[in-house]
Structure formats: C-alpha cells, structure tokens
Amino acid sequence: MTITAYRGEILSLAHDPAEGEGAVRHDPDGLLVIEDGIVVARGPHADLAPRFPGLAPEAIKGLIVPGFIDAHVHYPQMDRVASHGEQLLDWLERHIFPAEMAFADPLHAASVARAFLDELLRHGTTSALVFATVHPGSVDAFMAEAQRRNLRMACGKVLMDLGPEGLRDTPETARDDSEALIRRWHLQGRLTYAVTPRFALTSSDAQLAVAGDLLEAHPQVLLHTHLAENTREVAEVAARFPDAADYLDAYDRFGLVTPRSVFAHGIHLPDRSCARLAETGAGIAVCPSSNFFLGSGMFDFAQAEAHGVRLGLGTDIGAGTSFSLLRTSGLAYEAGLFNHYRLDPFRALWLATGGSARLLHIADKVGNLSEGQEADFVVLDEKATPLLARRTAGAGLAERLFALQVLGDDRAIARTHVMGKCAWDRDQPGLPS
The missing domain is CATH 3.20.20.140 (Metal-dependent hydrolases)
Known part of the structure; x- marks a missing residue:
C-alpha cells in the first residue's frame, strides 16, 4: 500500500454547469490523498489533515485540476x-x-x-x-x-x-x-x-x-x-x-x-x-x-x-x-x-x-478528482508566462481560469500525474513517462 498526498488549490466540476448549480468544487487550501493510484480523500486541508496523522503532503504551487x-x-x-x-x-x-x-x-x-x-x-x-x-x-x-x-x-x-x-x-x-x-x-x-x-x-x-x-x-x-x-x-x-x-x-x-x-x-x-x-x-x-x-x-x-x-x-x-x-x-x-x-x-x-x-463512459474512473476516482491530475501554472502572470495577478478564480484558457498552452502545464505518479514535469523534462 502506497499513500501520497498533495496540498494546494484544487478545482474540479462535479457535473455540467449547464445542468444546474453546485457544479464547482473548489478547495483553495485543499488536500488530495492518494492510495495505490486512487483518490481516497479530497477536501479542505484543515478538515482532512487530522484524519491522516503523520502524513506529510507535498506542497503544490499552482492549480490542481483533473487530467x-x-x-x-x-x-x-x-x-x-x-x-x-x-x-x-x-x-x-x-x-x-x-x-x-x-x-x-x-x-x-x-x-x-x-x-x-x-x-x-x-x-x-x-x-x-x-x-x-x-x-x-x-x-x-x-x-x-x-x-x-x-x-x-x-x-x-x-x-x-x-x-x-x-x-x-x-x-x-x-x-x-x-x-x-x-x-x-x-x-x-x-x-x-x-x-x-x-x-x-x-x-x-x-x-x-x-x-x-x-x-x-x-x-x-x-x-x-x-x-x-x-x-x-x-x-x-x-x-x-x-x-x-x-x-x-x-x-x-x-x-x-x-x-x-x-x-x-x-x-x-x-x-x-x-x-x-x-x-x-x-x-x-x-x-x-x-x-x-x-x-x-x-x-x-x-x-x-x-x-x-x-x-x-x-x-x-x-x-x-x-x-x-x-x-x-x-x-x-x-x-x-x-x-x-x-x-x-x-x-x-x-x-x-x-x-x-x-x-467516453469513464466518468466513474476519471474527470473530477472525487473520492474513488483514479488520480490523474494536472498542475497549472498561472504565472507560466509574463503575460499570464500580469493578467492573473489579484484576479478571482473564474478570471484566472479564463486567462489560462485563452492565454495558456503547454507552458502552463507544470506537472502531469497518472494514477498519482508524476508522468511529466516541466522542470524535469527528461522524466520517464
């Protein structure tokens, strides 16, 4: 059994926002706990940390979203x-x-x-x-x-x-x-x-x-x-x-x-x-x-x-x-x-x-980083370019996300994780995939 954890800002959508309210799941200071490639806990760090005494999560700089x-x-x-x-x-x-x-x-x-x-x-x-x-x-x-x-x-x-x-x-x-x-x-x-x-x-x-x-x-x-x-x-x-x-x-x-x-x-x-x-x-x-x-x-x-x-x-x-x-x-x-x-x-x-x-009929497996899903996720860097950094400085969540979508590209992908394991790291491009 392998347990890893990541602490940072986490964002996903529980359902299509066009289908009703309550779709956005956002943890500004979140904890993502992964056991053998599966998300076993996700939520506010203050709420979840006591459930995992002794666990030292990796601090993530950037926005964690589903792969x-x-x-x-x-x-x-x-x-x-x-x-x-x-x-x-x-x-x-x-x-x-x-x-x-x-x-x-x-x-x-x-x-x-x-x-x-x-x-x-x-x-x-x-x-x-x-x-x-x-x-x-x-x-x-x-x-x-x-x-x-x-x-x-x-x-x-x-x-x-x-x-x-x-x-x-x-x-x-x-x-x-x-x-x-x-x-x-x-x-x-x-x-x-x-x-x-x-x-x-x-x-x-x-x-x-x-x-x-x-x-x-x-x-x-x-x-x-x-x-x-x-x-x-x-x-x-x-x-x-x-x-x-x-x-x-x-x-x-x-x-x-x-x-x-x-x-x-x-x-x-x-x-x-x-x-x-x-x-x-x-x-x-x-x-x-x-x-x-x-x-x-x-x-x-x-x-x-x-x-x-x-x-x-x-x-x-x-x-x-x-x-x-x-x-x-x-x-x-x-x-x-x-x-x-x-x-x-x-x-x-x-x-x-x-x-x-x-x-693709895999929504029970991936797509929103909910508990029980496979831990495929991406870390987005909203400061990846000088323009992105200027545009997102002091902005709210929706504005930051929109700027990433309009101005972002591969440079904004800091890391890509597959089943909890890092498969791409922008700062270590030679990392085996």
Missing part, C-alpha cells in the same frame, strides 16, 4: 499538423491519406505513438479517444505504448472500404480485424476499444452494417466517427443516402447511434439530429481548433444546450493545431461567441475533463 480528456484526436496525423491550403475533403486527399499509408509499417506506428503520447502528457492530457489508421498494427502500436504508461485510452482500427488505394479494407477484414483487436485490447488495464468507421462516405453500406454488428456484439465498446463537419461533406452524404432524414440518420439506420457513440464536430446539424442525439444519449466531441483551421464553421453551443446534447472537447490533431486542451477551451469560447453563446470558463473546464469523461 484533461481529449474526446477526439488522430495520433497518425500529428506529423501533418499545419498542412496548408485545403478544406476537409481535399485536405484528407492531399495531406492525410498519404501520411496514414506509412502506418502499414509497425515500427513507424510505434515511433509515432511514443511521440504522440509524450505530447499528450506534456500538454496535460491523461486520457483520449484516438483514431488510429486502417492498419490493425496501428492500433497494436498505440495500445501497447498506452498500456506501458498505464494511461486510460480508447482507440480503434479505422474502417474504410471505400478509401483510396493503399488505405482500404473490406467488410470482411473490418469485422475480423476488429474482433481480434477487441479480444486483444478491450478492457485490458485502462484501455477501451472503439469501433471506428472514418465517416459515412468512406464505408459501404455493408461495412456500416458490420460496424453496427460489432457494437451489438460488444456492448461495452465505443463508436467513434465524424459527423457534419463540412458543408461539402454534408451535401455528399445527402447524395449518397437520399432516403436518410439527415447525416445522423445515415448512421442511425445501421445501429450506430447509441449511448456509447461519440461523433466528432456536429457543426451543421438540424434540430432533428440534436433531438435524436439527446434521446439516445450519444454525444458530440466539439473541435473548435480544426473547425477554424479547415474553414468548416462554428459549433452551435446554444442549439446543443437547448436539446440537452452531451458534449466533450477534442483537439482533433492534426486538423487541430494544438495539443493543448487549455487552448482548445479558449477557442471553444471564441466559437461560441460567434453565435452569441458565452461559454463559461467553468463549463469549458468541464468539457475538457468530466464532460469528455462522460462521453
């Missing part, structure tokens, strides 16, 4: 971040599909997986829902590296039998490969499998049916795909599925809209789709960085909130331009304001932690 949870990101695309000149469909053809073909090589996949997970930890991200490629070995490489680091991650082989030559499977290999990967990785340690059709245009009806069969046969896996990201994409889906009521319905008819379904983007949705998402419990990973970068549009937070759609936050590397969920939170505010929605900084933190945890 960030990226609800949509592509690890094979990290080397194509900042690829110039195209919107979604042309960007995929020109930049992404050629890069993903290299993942037929397991050694290349393993090398990228290591670099990718290093970046996540450096940016304070401790859990993520991750696209691999069509190659089963790309999942093996990612899962093996995530397991080595004891990270809570979800990933799956991409299904795309209508993809380009050299990046294409079949309905039969999609089923067989996915079944084998589920047996190998699903619920092994802190890992979860995600059935991952790329999007409606890259899978035949037969393959979409296979995806639905996999979800039915394995009710604990996730469904991870894209939805209504780009206007040209939406038009082409409508042409491909003329009998579907809308883009979401094209998935729904194959059994892909479930409580465990995570749809990235959702920025061009009719009200019918939002109502159906809320009815089923499916949710949207909001990805403002990539939506800006590809010129796709702005997510409508007010529409989603009116329908009660579950939301999380994703960086969408490599169309997204930053691994930082702090920065992504600031961009979400900017996207919301475009449609006259003022995203509260506490709700933004919820989306990057507990909201994404709920989408």
